[in-house]
Amino acid sequence: MEDRLPKRLPVKTHQPNWKEKLRENCFRRVKKDRASLLWKMRLQVESSTNQKEIMESAFRDIVSEELKKIKGSFLDSNVETSNSAVEDSDILWDYDGVHTSSQSAEGECEKIMLELQKIFYEDLREEPISTELGEYDGTWEDKEDDYLARAVLERMQLSDGLVCKEIWCPICKRGELRENHRSIYCTLCELQLIRGDEVNLDILQDRLAEAHTEHLDRGCRLTPKFCLESRFDITALYMQCQACKTFEIIL
Structure with a gap:
């Protein structure tokens, strides 16, 4: 996505144009x-919630938050600005991300929000989503990210036909989770969970998604680890x- 950042326009003042800075910051934030x-998309695709509205709200929040940061940097700066820079920043103060008295600022922020959505979805579809785990050279975070992209895209394209789902083991990160009438197990490591009457692989997948989402919503960006423990x-x-001292049961 980095190479999709808009090219810099000529800057006529010593301070960066706030529209240009906002666009670049939003792209990096996404x-x-x-x-x-991706986790938010995946959960909304699986539920009855309107995915389009949820994602529009998420991108709008990003634009609004980054705009507030730029406002703060203007207020904290003691650098002298030219008249043209002051005039340009006047439009910025008129827009707060929700209520606006400046059609110019509102239109610019709306345009950036639409650009974010367009590039986000394009990247999702253009990725080599068929890459196998064994051939993947990235880190586990990259693999997890690729898995999320595949899961989201798979759900988005889901039709009435059956889709073959691959669920990776959260412990060894190499094996595939499978199930039989007695247990859920990993094809490569010791992970094995006894199935109950209402427990299956789909429920485990949903619980993993919920746990990841809740962890991310707490603001922690460290990848959590999973383990088997026997108690009682x-x-x-x-x-x-x-990092965030999370310790919770998944299944």
Whole structure:
């Protein structure tokens, strides 16, 4: 997505044009928060919630938050500005991300929001989503991100036909989770959970998605780890994160 950043326009003042700066900051923010947006998309696709409205709200919040940061940097700056820079920044103060008295600022922010959505969805479709885990050279965070992209796109394109789902093991990150009439297990490591009457692979997948989403919503960007622990003669899957002290049962 980095190479899709808009090219810089000629700057006539010593201070960057706020519209240009806002656009660049928003693009970088979407790239940084990509995993969080993907999880949010995936959960909304699986539910009855209007996905379009949810994602529009998410992108609008990004634009609004980045705009507030730019306002703050203007207020904190002691650098002298030219008359043209002051006139340009006047439009900025008229727009607060929700209520606006400046059609110019409102139109610019709306345009940026639409650009963010367009590029986000284009990147989602253009990625090599068929890449196999064994051939992937990136980090686990990259693999997880690729898995999310595949899961979201798969759900978006879901028709009445059956879709073959691949669920990676959260512990070893290499094996595939499968199930039989007795248990849910990993094809490569020791992960094995006894199935109950109402427990299956789909429920485990939903719980993993919910746990990741809740963890991201807390503001923590460290990838959580998963482990099996036996307590009171019951073996369960737990998620833990040293950064935010999360420790919760998944299934």
